[in-house]
Amino acid sequence: MAIVAEILLSSDVLPLVKLARSLPSREISLSQMIRLEDSKYIFMVSVEADARDAFEAKAVEQPEVVDVRPVGETPDGWFYQVITERASDVLESHDPTQFEGVLMEAIITGEGWIERKMFADYDALSTLRDRCQVYGLPFELLNISSDPEHPDERAQFGLTDRQYEAMRLAFSLGYYDTPRTASTAEVAAELGISAPALSDLLRRAEHRLISQTIANGHILNPIASR
Numbered sequence: 001m002a003i004v005a006e007i008l009l010s011s012d013v014l015p016l017v018k019l020a021r022s023l024p025s026r027e028i029s030l031s032q033m034i035r036l037e038d039s040k041y042i043f044m045v046s047v048e049a050d051a052r053d054a055f056e057a058k059a060v061e062q063p064e065v066v067d068v069r070p071v072g073e074t075p076d077g078w079f080y081q082v083i084t085e086r087a088s089d090v091l092e093s094h095d096p097t098q099f100e101g102v103l104m105e106a107i108i109t110g111e112g113w114i115e116r117k118m119f120a121d122y123d124a125l126s127t128l129r130d131r132c133q134v135y136g137l138p139f140e141l142l143n144i145s146s147d148p149e150h151p152d153e154r155a156q157f158g159l160t161d162r163q164y165e166a167m168r169l170a171f172s173l174g175y176y177d178t179p180r181t182a183s184t185a186e187v188a189a190e191l192g193i194s195a196p197a198l199s200d201l202l203r204r205a206e207h208r209l210i211s212q213t214i215a216n217g218h219i220l221n222p223i224a225s226r
Helices: 017-021 049-059 088-094 123-135 161-173 184-191 194-210
Strands: 003-010 027-035 040-048 064-073 077-085 101-109 114-121 138-146
Touching: 003 049, 003 123, 017 027, 017 049, 017 101, 027 077, 040 049, 049 077, 049 101, 088 123, 101 123, 114 123, 123 138, 138 161, 161 194
Parallel strands: none
Antiparallel strands: 003 114, 003 138, 027 040, 027 101, 040 077, 064 077, 101 114
8 A cells, every 4th residue: 555654754854954044035945866876865855935035146155066057947946957066974864775765855954954855665665764873863753645646645544633743753763663772661752641641642553543544444554563
């Protein structure tokens, strides 16, 4: 079952983050990323019209930027091809040969990347999360949808908003990892509730999730089955 996930990667080591920080809007839209040989990447990006001058002036000052070429004007700004040379190996976490996932779009901000990706299944999403952890790239799951045709509709599978948020946060922090990398108390602290209250909340959410999937004949790939 294909899913769409919105992911926050908070790191200024990621390409173009420091460039985005220098722009008036503090944002760069990323539509495509292509890995080249010799540790280089091509990024197809766009910026708002009032950020054009700042983007062109600051881009050439970035140590990772090898080349910047304007492609053309968009309805809202300007489109560019940017070639970077890897200054860090964090993007190795996104090696497309290691998991079944496709970048749909991303926003590069002064704090990191906000990606929207389509994954083949939950295992593929979990693989990316695990790879980000290996490469020291902070990973936060912001939203998830089971229907790529309607990515704004969250895949709650009958969960209440509170149950969904608890499971989303627990997954993001590593509560469902093997071995577990976040305790019940740590997740509970993030939610501002007690550990027993979180345990009860997750227990009810897990029971509801099972009843809405397996019991109804829908077979899902668990997020953390390994």
